[in-house]
Amino acid sequence: MMIDSVTSQRQNILAKRVRALGVTSLDRHPQLPEVPTIAEAAGLPGFEVLTWCGVFAPKGTPRSVVERLNAEINKAIAAPDVVEALKQLGIKTAGGAPEVLADLFKSETERWQKLIVEHRLNANQ
Structure with a gap:
């Protein structure tokens, strides 16, 4: 499996x-x-594991650079030919503000950290 x-x-x-x-x-x-x-x-109501990706910049990157990268990436992934090509691969695009990705990253980290702690999981199991 x-x-x-x-x-x-x-x-x-x-x-x-x-x-x-x-x-x-x-x-x-x-x-x-x-x-x-x-x-x-x-029979596991609410079961969900997402596949997602994002573009990250080093800590301390000037906000103006982050905003410019964000705008250009959002524009690129909204282009009809890109949307269609990714759709053919089964990928749904979702752009947004940098804070949206930061929130997703935080919530996913907290979710998986909780699971790891609750079940005492480690990389050597």
């Missing part, structure tokens, strides 16, 4: 080289509507 992104495994799933047990999002994936969510398949 493995957990991987729809983006990297979609072709294997469609070719039946691997069997998808579920997707880790709250909703079924639009490119694999027949694959249930883990919440549905395992």
